[in-house]
Structure formats: C-alpha cells, structure tokens
Amino acid sequence: MKSQRLVQGNEACAHAAMYAGCNFYAGYPITPSSEVMEILSYELPARGRVFIQMEDEIASISAIIGAAWGGAKTLTATSGPGFSLMQEGIGYAAITETPCVIVNCQRWGPSTGQPTKGAQGDVMQAIWGTHGDHPVIVLTASNVRDTFEMTVRAFNLAEKHRVPVILLIDEVVAHMRENIDWPEPGDLEVIERARPAEAKGFRPFAGDAFLPFGAGARFHVTGLAHGPEGFAVSDEAAAKELRRMVGKIMDRKVELAMADRYLLEDAEVGIVAYGITARPAQAAVDLLRAEGVRAGLLNLKTLWPFPDHLVAEVSERVGLIVSPELNMGQLVREIERAAAGRCAVRAVGRVDGHLLTPAQIATEAMDALRAGADRGMAERSAEGVRA
Amino acid sequence: MSEGYRKFLRMKQLPHVWCPGCGNGMIVKALLEAVGELGLEQDKVVVVSGIGCSGRTPFVLDFNTMHTTHGRALAFATGIKLANPELKVIVIMGDGDASAIGGNHFIHSCRRNLDLTALIFNNGIYGLTGGQLAPTTPTGKRSTTTPTGSIDAPFDLVRLALGAGAGFVARTTSFDHKVMASLMKRAISYRGFAVMDILTSCPTYFGRMNEVAEPYDMVHYLRDTTSAMHDCTCGETDEAEDPVVAGAAALMSTGVFRDEAREDYGTLYGRKVAAAVERQRSAT
Numbered sequence: 001m002k003s004q005r006l007v008q009g010n011e012a013c014a015h016a017a018m019y020a021g022c023n024f025y026a027g028y029p030i031t032p033s034s035e036v037m038e039i040l041s042y043e044l045p046a047r048g049r050v051f052i053q054m055e056d057e058i059a060s061i062s063a064i065i066g067a068a069w070g071g072a073k074t075l076t077a078t079s080g081p082g083f084s085l086m087q088e089g090i091g092y093a094a095i096t097e098t099p100c101v102i103v104n105c106q107r108w109g110p111s112t113g114q115p116t117k118g119a120q121g122d123v124m125q126a127i128w129g130t131h132g133d134h135p136v137i138v139l140t141a142s143n144v145r146d147t148f149e150m151t152v153r154a155f156n157l158a159e160k161h162r163v164p165v166i167l168l169i170d171e172v173v174a175h176m177r178e179n180i181d182w183p184e185p186g187d188l189e190v191i192e193r194a195r196p197a198e199a200k201g202f203r204p205f206a207g208d209a210f211l212p213f214g215a216g217a218r219f220h221v222t223g224l225a226h227g228p229e230g231f232a233v234s235d236e237a238a239a240k241e242l243r244r245m246v247g248k249i250m251d252r253k254v255e256l257a258m259a260d261r262y263l264l265e266d267a268e269v270g271i272v273a274y275g276i277t278a279r280p281a282q283a284a285v286d287l288l289r290a291e292g293v294r295a296g297l298l299n300l301k302t303l304w305p306f307p308d309h310l311v312a313e314v315s316e317r318v319g320l321i322v323s324p325e326l327n328m329g330q331l332v333r334e335i336e337r338a339a340a341g342r343c344a345v346r347a348v349g350r351v352d353g354h355l356l357t358p359a360q361i362a363t364e365a366m367d368a369l370r371a372g373a374d375r376g377m378a379e380r381s382a383e384g385v386r387a
Numbered sequence: 388m389s390e391g392y393r394k395f396l397r398m399k400q401l402p403h404v405w406c407p408g409c410g411n412g413m414i415v416k417a418l419l420e421a422v423g424e425l426g427l428e429q430d431k432v433v434v435v436s437g438i439g440c441s442g443r444t445p446f447v448l449d450f451n452t453m454h455t456t457h458g459r460a461l462a463f464a465t466g467i468k469l470a471n472p473e474l475k476v477i478v479i480m481g482d483g484d485a486s487a488i489g490g491n492h493f494i495h496s497c498r499r500n501l502d503l504t505a506l507i508f509n510n511g512i513y514g515l516t517g518g519q520l521a522p523t524t525p526t527g528k529r530s531t532t533t534p535t536g537s538i539d540a541p542f543d544l545v546r547l548a549l550g551a552g553a554g555f556v557a558r559t560t561s562f563d564h565k566v567m568a569s570l571m572k573r574a575i576s577y578r579g580f581a582v583m584d585i586l587t588s589c590p591t592y593f594g595r596m597n598e599v600a601e602p603y604d605m606v607h608y609l610r611d612t613t614s615a616m617h618d619c620t621c622g623e624t625d626e627a628e629d630p631v632v633a634g635a636a637a638l639m640s641t642g643v644f645r646d647e648a649r650e651d652y653g654t655l656y657g658r659k660v661a662a663a664v665e666r667q668r669s670a671t
Contacts, residue, residue, distance in 0.1 A: 024466070024469070024470055026465075026466060042663075045656075045659055045660045045663040045664075046663040046664060046666065046667045047664075047667075048660050048664055050469045050470065050656070052465070052469060054462065054465070054495075055462075055491050055492060055495040056491060058459060058462065058491075058492075059459070059462035059465070059491070059492055059495070060462075062455065062456065062459040062462035062463045062465075062466065062492075063462050063463065063465050063466035063469075064466060065455075065463060065466065066435070066453070066455075066462070066463035066464060066465065066466025066467040066470070067466035067467065067469060067470035068466075068470075069453060069466075069467060069470075070466060070467040070468070070469070070470025070471040070474065071470055071471055072466075072470040072471075074466070074470075088456055089456065089459070092455065092456050212470075212471070213433050213451035213453075213467065213471065213474060214430060214431050214433070214451060214471055214473060214474050216430065218429065218430060218449055218450055218451050218452075219451065219452075220397075220445065220446065220452045220453075220454070221452070221453045221454065222446075222453075222454035223454065223455065223456060224454065231400065231446070232446075
C-alpha cells in the first residue's frame with residue numbers, strides 16, 4: 001500500500017524538490033514561504049547537498065543561477081516582495097537559458113501588504129515581471145498533492161528546456177495540510193538536463209544541451225545579447241537569438257499545457273480557474289448543477305505559455321466563461337483573448353485576503369447568465385425595431 | 388606581454404573595449420601572470436564579473452567566464468563555488484559594482500569567508516556610463532553628476548573589508564604593477580575570502596573631470612595620492628597606526644592589511660554535511 005503523509009504545501013514543495021534531484025537551495029526568509037527553506041536547511045545537508053541562506057533575494061536568485069552553471073539543480077522559494085527583487089535575476093536566467101526553479105508563495109500585495117493572507121496577484125508579474133521579451137514557464141497548483149507534482153514538473157521543464165520555471169502557489173496552499181499519497185521513487189518522471197555529445201567545441205547557446213563550468217569546455221556566459229558562442233551580438237543577430245529563445249517555449253504551448261477538467265463535456269457555463277481558486281470553483285460547479293445550470297471547470301496548471309487552445313475549446317461550447325481569481329482581474333485578460341468573443345466572459349475577483357466561496361462564484365455565474373439573457377432579449381428587440 | 392600568457396587570452400575577442408590610458412589592462416596582465424605562475428588549471432578557473440568597465444574583463448579571458456548583473460557577481464560566484472568546490476573562482480568588480488549596488492553582497496561575502504578572490508578595479512568613478520559619481524570618488528572631485536565637486540564622503544574599501552571581516556585584504560594601484568602580480572598570487576592562493584582594492588586610472592572620465600586627463604599624469608596621480616607599500620605580515624605596520632586604518636591620511640595606503648589563516652566557509656560546510664550525513668545514517 002502507498003504511504004500517506006499529512007503535510008503542508010510548503011513541505012510538499014521542499015520534499016518534491018529533493019525528489020526531483022535538487023541539490024542546491026539558496027534563499028532568504030519571507031512569509032509565507034519560509035517553511036520550504038527551513039525544511040531544506042535540514043534535509044539538504046543530510047543528503048550531502050548544498051543549502052545556503054543568502055543576504056537577500058537578489059543574492060538568492062543570483063546564487064542559484066551561478067550554482068546551475070556550477071552543475072547543480074537549483075531552487076529558491078520566496079513571496080511577493082522577494083519575488084519583486086528577483087526579477088532582474090529571472091531575466092538573467094532567461095537570457096542565459098539557465099535551468100532553475102523559483103517558487104513564489106503569493107501573498108496579498110502590493111508591497112508588504114498582508115503577509116499572511118493568500119492572493120493570486122502575481123500572475124502577470126510571473127509572466128512579465130522582468131524587462132524585455134523573454135522565455136519563462138509559469139505553473140501553479142491548487143492543492144498539496146498538486147504542489148508536489150508541479151514542483152517536480154517545474155524541475156523537469158527547467159531541465160528539458162533550459163529555462164527558469166516559476167511555480168506560483170499561495171499562502172493557503174502553502175500552509176494547508178492535506179493527507180496525500182506520498183510518491184515513491186519512480187512514481188513520477190524525473191528529467192535530467194541533456195549533455196552535449198562532446199565537451200570539446202561546446203556552444204553554450206545553440207540548443208538544449210547544457211554543460212557546466214569545469215567540464216571540459218571553456219566558454220562565456222553573459223546577460224548581454226549574445227550568439228550561440230556566448231559573445232555579444234546586435235541588430236538582426238540579436239533579434240534572431242531572442243526569437244529562438246522565446247520561440248522554444250511559446251512554440252511548445254500545446255505540449256506544455258496542463259489542466260484538469262471537471263464536468264465540462266456538456267457544460268453551458270465554463271469556469272476557468274487555477275490555483276487555490278479552482279477548489280471553490282469546483283464546488284461552484286456542483287452548486288450550479290443543483291440549480292439546473294450545466295456548469296463545468298477547467299483548472300489550469302500551466303499559466304504560461306497560456307494554453308489558448310484549451311480555453312478556446314471551452315469557449316466554443318459554452319455561452320459563458322466565469323473567471324474567478326484572487327486579484328482584480330489578471331488571467332481573465334488572457335482568457336478573454338483566447339475566447340475571442342465566442343462567449344461572454346465574467347471576471348470574479350476578490351481582494352480582501354479571503355478565499356472566494358463556491359456561493360460567490362455560483363451567484364456571479366447566475367447573474368452573468370441573467371444579464372446575458374436580458375441583453376440577448378434587448379438585442380433581439382432592437383433587431384426587430386430595425387427590421 | 389610574453390607569449391606564455393597568450394594562452395589565457397581569447398585572441399578573437401580582442402581588442403578590448405577599454406580607452407587608451409585605462410589602467411585595467413595592467414591589472415589583467417598581472418592577473419594572468421599570477422594565474423600562470425600559480426600553475427592553475429585553465430579549465431578549472433572561473434572568472435565572474437559584474438557590470439561596468441571591469442565587467443568587460445572576462446570577455447577576453449580564456450577561462451570559464453561569466454558576465455553577470457550589476458553588483459551581483461559575488462552572489463553568482465557563491466553559487467558556482469558551492470556547487471563545485473573544485474573550481475577556482477575569481478571575481479572582478481568595479482568600485483561602484485562592489486560597494487554601491489553590490490555593497491550588501493560585498494560585506495556578507497567578507498563575513499561568510501567562502502574561498503573566493505575578489506578583485507576590485509577601483510577607478511573612483513562610473514566609467515562605462517559616462518563618468519558619474521562613485522561611492523569611492525574622493526570628496527571635492529568632479530564627475531558628471533557632481534559637476535561642481537562631490538560633497539559625499541567616499542568609501543575606503545580596505546576599511547570596509549576589514550570591518551566586515553575579510554581574512555585577506557590588500558590594496559595596490561595599477562602604477563605599482565611590479566608588486567601587483569605577487570599580491571594577486573597571495574590573494575588567489577589565500578583559502579577564504581580575499582579582497583584586493585586595486586586603484587586604477589581612468590583618464591577619460593576621472594582624469595578629464597579633474598585636471599589629470601593625460602594618461603601619464605593620471606598614473607602619476609595614483610602614485611602621488613598613495614603611500615608606500617606595507618605588509619601587515621612583515622611587521623612593518625601596525626594596523627592601528629596605519630594612516631588609512633586610523634582614518635587620518637590624505638594618502639591612501641597600499642599593501643597587505645590583513646592576511647589571517649581561518650577556516651573558510653567550504654570547509655565548515657563540509658564538516659556540517661559530514662555530521663548531518665552521519666546523523667542520518669545512525670538514525671536509520
């Protein structure tokens with residue numbers, strides 16, 4: 001029988017990182033992410049791996065990037081203010097195609113905000129936080145088991161595509177305890193970065209193969225626009241490299257997309273949610289069904305590259321998409337773009353530091369349906385007048 | 388430069404970007420001499436830099452090289468060294484890079500004592516951005532952001548490093564080229580965090596703004612604003628009486644201010660890991 005453990009999201013994240021082979025953690029304490037680093041401060045040395053507490057979050061992201069080029073599988077975990085400080089480093093990781101994982105336990109913001117309250121306000125920052133066009137993958141998780149699996153997936157994608165991967169959880173998932181089936185070695189796939197066939201002549205920015213420093217090739221790494229050899233380029237050559245870098249992630253949109261579906265087959269209302277909000281959203285589906293409204297849920301686990309095709313598919317079948325988020329409307333812009341006017345889209349935001357309830361989401365859905373019906377009637381009568 | 392050191396240069400990346408009369412070339416020559424004389428394995432040397440004129444150094448060096456973000460070179464280097472302790476990690480920073488935007492990483496690296504060599508190319512100005520005030524610009528000197536002279540008190544990087552706990556601290560100038568390589572050999576061989584504050588000439592910006600625009604005059608400025616070599620390990624100076632440490636001098640002292648053997652972070656971490664692994668083994 002599988003062993004089960006009653007753990008927090010942050011605990012699941014720390015153990016999943018080790019499961020994935022993480023052998024280097026650098027971080028700076030911040031609520032509500034600190035348990036990740038506290039656990040790893042004990043567990044990593046016990047496995048002969050490296051843990052270091054740095055002087056700030058800027059140093060933390062810099063250290064994990066350096067460690068990746070030293071040959072390590074690296075992680076840092078933080079929250080809002082720390083995540084803001086890491087943005088320049090994330091850009092450096094992106095342009096140097098450095099495999100690394102950044103966990104952001106979202107809390108209410110901006111600024112110090114409400115450190116112990118959950119939120120989903122960092123979605124756009126995770127995608128666009130560093131300056132310039134850049135490749136990045138953003139994942140999320142709505143429960144403790146998901147947090148384990150998505151942490152392992154974050155490492156796998158970072159390794160496979162040589163890209164910084166951001167896992168967005170939130171204060172509630174981070175601190176909530178759930179009994180989960182504990183993955184045994186081998187249950188989940190663990191991917192290692194590809195090595196070049198030969199060290200000699202290794203071109204550091206010519207593909208997904210990765211070679212650390214001191215492994216038989218001497219090369220240059222820079223945050224400047226660079227060519228395959230690592231040396232500075234400009235003009236069309238810079239554009240070509242940027243397009244390749246961004247393209248290697250955006251062109252894999254379908255392959256990278258991950259989502260759970262709940263009662264979507266016959267749905268007339270689709271709720272598109274993610275993270276902690278997917279849970280009240282699922283309960284809202286049941287409430288709506290009890291009222292005779294055929295609702296369904298698309299729970300997105302990949303937030304970037306945004307899985308347009310999954311949302312488009314829903315928008316083709318339903319009259320209404322409801323987009324609940326613990327912010328004032330962030331991912332809903334992507335949802336509206338993907339739905340492309342094929343159905344109505346209703347944003348449901350909550351920013352008082354509490355979770356959306358199933359009833360709130362269901363009520364908003366009913367309200368949107370009624371408004372849509374009224375508008376439909378008005379439009380039809382207007383048509384009648386013109387005719 | 389003798390042929391022996393050509394193997395440490397990426398000839399295809401030359402010429403470098405530095406202005407005529409810049410002192411950085413002298414520092415690089417000393418560095419390559421030091422690396423050559425120490426017989427370091429080229430494949431195992433990593434040179435990490437930040438942003439600025441000094442940040443351009445690794446482009447032309449045929450080692451494992453990493454040009455990082457402004458001020459963060461030490462944090463990147465910390466990751467590299469801890470991930471692979473076999474690597475010899477040399478960090479090149481500018482004065483603003485190390486003590487303004489990167490000041491936090493600098494003081495914490497001093498106290499942490501990881502086995503890194505920090506070389507600060509200190510020209511007393513922001514060169515690459517066009518001659519703005521640095522935290523090391525002497526009071527009264529002009530820059531493009533202090534056109535009538537600075538009222539800011541400058542950082543003394545030696546005192547900063549000593550106060551923050553670095554185990555090896557030295558200062559030299561690009562004028563004192565002959566001793567620079569031997570000091571670098573000591574800094575690179577030091578097991579722990581070694582800091583070298585290397586005063587270097589910037590005739591283009593510091594010089595033109597402050598009446599020492601000719602490279603020749605700028606080199607003499609370095610000579611005339613510094614005092615003779617000292618070495619704390621030879622009993623020649625008492626730290627408390629040193630004019631720099633005592634804070635009274637118009638002249639910047641050069642030499643070795645501290646060279647103390649102490650356990651480096653890597654050794655301490657290795658011991659901690661061994662104990663943790665053992666504890667785990669006896670628990671299971």
